[in-house]
Amino acid sequence: MEAINGNPIVIICGATGSGKTTQVPQMMFENGYGSAISSSPNATSAAAPHSEGMIGVTQPRRVAATSVASRVSHELGSRYGPVVAHQVRYDSVTVGKRTAIKFMTDGILLREIEKDFLLSKYSAIVIDEAHERSVNTDILIGMLSRIVPLRAELALEEPGKHYPLKLVIMSATLRVTDFTENQRLFRDGPPPMVEAEGRQFPVTVHFSRRTQRDYTVETVEKVARGHRKLPPGGMLVFLTSQQEILEVTRKLKERLGGGSTVAFAQAAEPDNQTDDFEDRTGARRDNDYLDAERNDDSDSDIEITGLDPDADDAEFKVDDEPQFSRRESSGALKPHILPLYAALPSAQQLRVFQTPPADHRLIVLATNVAETSLTIPGIRYVFDCGRAKEKHYDIATGVQTFEIDWISKASASQRTGRAGRTGPGHCYRLYSSAVYERYFADHTVPEILRTPLEGAVLQLKAMDIENVVNFPFPTRPDAVQLTHAEKLLSNLGAIAERDGRVTATGKEIMGFPVSPRFGKMLLLAQKRGVLAYAVATVAALAVGELFIPEAHTAGGAKDKDDASNSDYDSDRDVRIARKIADSEAHTAGQQRHQAYTRAQARLSNLDKQSDVVKLLTAVAVYAEAKDLSAASKICSEYYLREKGMSEVQQLRHQLHNIVSARYPAATASFKNVLPKPSKDVVKILGELTAAGFIDQVAIRADLIKDNASSGFGRKPRRAGEVAYRTLVPIVDEIDRTLAPQEQEMQRSVFVHPSSTLAKLGVSAMPDYVIYSHLSRAAPATIDDSEKVPRTRMHPLTTVSAKQLALLAEGTPLLEIGKPIGKIEDLGTSRQCWVSLNFRGAGWPLPPCKVLQRKSNRGDWEIEKVIAR
Incomplete structure (x- = not known):
């Protein structure tokens, strides 16, 4: 405790089981840190003279934050236990002004920094389980490495109004060199390391x-x-x-x-x-x-x-x-x-x-x-x-x-x-x-080296950190990651292409506690009058993994060998029992398959080519449940993941409240039940989804000019074999030593079997598909084998070439070609038809008629789109 009191930033390491998670916050509370009421039993002004504010403790997982808060509250006893609170997504237990110790996930604290950069409500922050190195944890540590000295400066300039902030970073297995040797992170030198006692039991x-x-x-x-x-x-x-x-x-x-x-x-x-x-x-x-x-x-x-x-x-x-x-x-x-x-x-x-x-x-x-x-x-x-x-x-x-x-x-x-x-x-x-x-x-x-960073980059830029590459990350991400993130944000219109500053659109997107893609969808939804449906759709996409695959629905089936464990006396009886068990298992399997197929068909009824509308339908069906029992029955009937659907409903409510506060004229009171959307609403939702994932578009490989589509050796016989190409190539360079079929496999993507598109005939497969992500099958065990995996895309919606041209307008994705046909000269301006295509890919898009004016540089710029 002496080391914590004597230093603004402390790193506590030690063996697992040392009790740091529960003991350190309690010791800090007992030494005067905590709320302004200074209700701790042993608090003295000499021990912690700057204790105004709560002790904030972050955990990387929700279940850890809630369970540790409960344990600390119990250990503090009936007198002081009630001053312990927790806040995680969808669950908050606070005690108002009496809160002295607050456990939360790192994402919750990051949101508080957006609203109050100085974290004025806190006297100390404890980052626990720092070795897990989630993106949120790394950003938090980088932020706090700047907030702590800033609070110290303000406390000297305006004592009584501002107080110093204490930062304690705790981990049992932290790679300390990422912190002690990182001069960008701690400019005044590495903080002291404190070794906690080892586990209590061997x-x-x-x-x-x-x-x-x-x-x-x-x-x-x-x-x-x-x-x-x-x-x-x-x-x-x-x-x-x-x-x-x-x-x-x-x-x-x-x-x-x-x-x-x-x-x-x-x-x-x-x-x-x-x-x-x-x-x-x-x-x-x-x-x-x-x-x-x-x-x-x-x-x-x-x-x-x-x-x-x-x-x-x-x-x-x-x-x-x-x-x-x-x-x-x-x-x-x-x-x-x-x-x-x-x-x-x-x-x-x-x-x-x-x-x-x-x-x-x-x-x-x-x-x-x-x-x-x-x-x-x-x-x-x-x-x-x-x-x-x-x-x-x-x-x-x-x-x-x-x-x-x-x-x-x-x-x-x-x-x-x-x-x-x-x-x-x-x-x-x-x-x-x-x-x-x-x-x-x-x-x-660290997670920051192996995950997309567009949300983190926009978050940092919104905090006036313009040059993200100079942010004091504990482990600096690859420059390619940051470049990809900024490129995506530019495509979404969240940052300006020239200087990288956050645009007005970006500031509005930041107001939603979801990824920038989903924020763009919500922003456009309020302009198109479909907010309630868009909120439900975004909630479903944000939670993810809502459908149970058919392969995971046979949990009650018995193994064929179960009959051999029975009490039958003769081999003949065993054979008969096995035949009966096989027949029953086959019949049960057929029944399960038929029930699963019927459930998927009902969910896809509104649009048989849109997975995102299928998601919306699942949310609407679940929302009709009047109690937990009915909700559980619906999940069982439609093969939905119960916890995920519950989280969707909670996120729906949360997003609706945020949207209502920002756009009161465009929103009505929240209603659990969603009325059946019209065909126009379904079409608009598809366009909103495409706008949020505009860079994640794939085209049928046979539509690309000069494409060697015969490389597979035969025509596709089912939807899952139809090859597509993505806007960004999925391989940097094709391995020319491979057979032609394998080269095609390397550069192509295919519809995932779980998609509604996988049920279509080959001729009905759409020209363009917007997808949420790509996945590549990996061996189920470490016992690897020499195989060439297919890359699967997880479709969201289909779009036409005309829709793509419209949605990509104003983004760096759209490349304007030369005038086509007759040019109508208007002096300082001109009207003409121009060719369009996706930049870099060369995919042709329908031309459009535009009004062009000469810029100061002497080239022609589009002032207005007249017709498509």
Whole structure:
């Protein structure tokens, strides 16, 4: 605490489980920081003379902010607990002027900086879990590195009116060189580093001798054996996705039987189609990590257990500490299996913090949302698969891939620390020490280096930071990223093309708490009189992943081998049972497919070529629910993700309030139910969407002049095989050593199978498509193979060439050609028809008749468009 009081900026590092998240805000409160009422028990003016304002604590995730706030409130007791508040998106618990400690997500604090750059309501800011390095966290740290000295200067100039601001950056596994060696970030020298005490309880780490390719099978085996042999204590199992959690839950239930599991809705995971790959060699290669294990040093200082039963059983011989002792043997425990992932409804997420039923062992199956800041009571054993599913973004092409890859050593340390929060623990790593040393990076790549930055760039420019490249980022993004972001903002009209300053349009877009693309849609919607529909559409697009893929709807189906576990006595009975099970499964599968197809058809009824209208229909259908039970039934009937749809409704309401405040004449009172839109409204929504994604347009490859469309060797037989080309090429250079079909595959994009367009015939496929993003299928495991993946586009709406020309008017995307035909000379001006095309791509667009005037430079400029 002395280091915090004595320095304006402090970095606190330390081992996981040191309790920094809860202890540091409490210590600061007890030493006088907090609200102006100075109600802390041990506060003295000498301890913290400039304590006016709240202590703000940021967390990268909502569930962490709410759970930590609850814990701190409980630990402060009945007298001071009520001064703790939290604020996250869609959920806020405040205590007004009495708030002394406020937990929030980093995005909430960024919004407050936009309104009050000095953060006058705060006496201290604590940035927790800084090692996660989200874009918001990095921007916050850069902003605060300037706000802290500014507040100090103002406090000297106007004491009593302004007070210094304290900044505390906390992390267990922070790459400190990004901060200590960054002279641009901290101009007065690096802040002092404080080492927090290590975890309160020791954790024993157990590596596997061999890393299995199918880690989900190994996870089931390890957890099942551990449940039967380990002393009492909760288990936290790290997996990569919700789909894996579903699979492991089912298999654990089969293996362990009895116990209890919590039913939960399925969410849409990135759907990587197996047919999106074309095998280049026809052979699969061994993983490199197997070679690492063959060369593993048998004299490793970490005891490694083998895969044989005797060796595996040895690692489960754990002393039963007194605090975990009980009257019954561990074998009598029943499993209490709970999921934990980001898409899970909040009420179900909170179940992991509740005491399991008597005589049950808590087994939490989680993604990396449980990696930091969450203390699940009673967790004694961690099972770490060592992988995570991450979104990778190609800066140059905009292609996204969801890939399962190794986590970093820092993340592995965080996961291990989850076992030592409430008592001595054990971490079972389902990978070898050789793989850990060779393939695990020390730290995770910061998000700011692998994500689009247009929102962040506009946010910074709106704060009068004109030259974003000079902003004190903890890790400076690539110049290409910033260039792409500014180019997009220029295409949207948010910044001026010449000087990069925020335009009046950009300032209006900034008023909406959504991405610049969506802000542009809302801005145009109020001019076209379709705000209510646009708000619902933007809310759906912003939340995303609302539909459950058909492949994820068979959760209740049984495996064919289930019949072999029955009590039948003869082989004949077993064969008959299997036939019956196969027939029933086939019939059930057909019924599910038919129900799914009917639901998608109903949602696509308004416009069979528009995915964005399908989204709007889903929002409208859900909005008709009168209570939670009805909402759940609708989600089940239409295969919608329940938590996502709930968030859409909340964001709808939030955006409506913001829009109403800004455009009171254009908005009516909020209504849950959306009336059926007319054909004109549907058309306008398509144009608004195209305006927001004007640079993300694709044209049928066979429409491009001189295109070698025969490179695939055959004509497409279905919609998903029709090739398109994007405005920005998806590859910098074609590999000429590949076969012609593979070269075409490299440069082309295809409609995603989940799109409404995928149901059309080949001849009905539109000439132009506006898409939300591109994705490229990635292997489901690290066991890679030599395949050429297809790049899929996720369509939003279709547009005509004439609409494109109109929407691109006034943007750098539109290139004006030479006059066509007769020119009508009007002296200092002229009327003529001019050719149009997309700049750089050369796609022809319908010509238009314009009025041109000579500029001061002597060239002709368009003053007015007369006809199209």
